[in-house]
């Protein structure tokens with residue numbers, strides 16, 4: 001799944017270059033496409049967290065899910081505030097759609113599980129998901145972002161998600 | 177006044193005023209040496225800044241959340257807890273006894289600091 005999405009991001013980057021060469025001079029997706037993907041990625045983790053809170057009785061899992069909810073809502077709110085300030089609207093794109101359909105599949109996989117099996121699968125998915133998002137934000141989005149404030153917000157998001165990645169690693173150990 | 181030997185007049189005046197200022201400040205400082213202080217710890221970038229606070233009994237530590245997401249300031253041994261601090265929230269703790277107190281954010285593993293009070 002991760003490979004597929006990375007390919008998607010790369011394809012998007014290429015498509016963007018050919019579609020609006022005049023606007024994009026850095027060979028990456030536009031800021032408003034990145035904003036849409038990042039916002040979507042945050043919402044996906046929020047939905048995983050809601051699922052965990054609905055299914056799991058494990059205090060470590062619930063605590064982790066609560067933190068994902070708080071932080072991803074906060075980062076997404078900060079993104080919306082910045083977009084409002086810039087009077088810009090995020091632009092839907094193929095990568096966002098791929099992310100959404102992959103996440104739907106994953107949620108369907110997770111929601112038939114319960115107990116320790118759910119906890120383990122949720123923890124492993126959180127780790128893989130944050131690893132993928134962090135790699136994409138760090139290697140593709142931050143270098144491609146043009147607006148300085150937007151670049152800085154992506155930096156804050158990356159810092160946050162890296163802490164989540166570390167936290168997810170601990171959760172994987174605990175739910176083994 | 178050999179000390180001012182090669183200094184132009186205006187700078188002499190300024191040096192005098194600076195020296196006078198330092199003396200007044202020093203006097204003020206020694207008078208305030210035992211006054212309780214407030215130590216500010218910012219929650220920023222998922223860290224406590226500074227992470228180490230050197231305080232005296234009677235001082236106050238004030239946490240301010242300048243981050244994008246909520247945090248907590250919580251004694252590692254559970255003795256005190258700010259509860260959820262939203263963005264821009266502040267919470268303070270009066271240092272009542274000497275010793276070392278580790279503190280953490282209960283939401284973010286690895287977000288920690290220490291107060292050393294004497």
Ligand SMILES: [Cu+2]
Nearest residue numbers: 247281283284
């Ligand atoms: Cu925290």
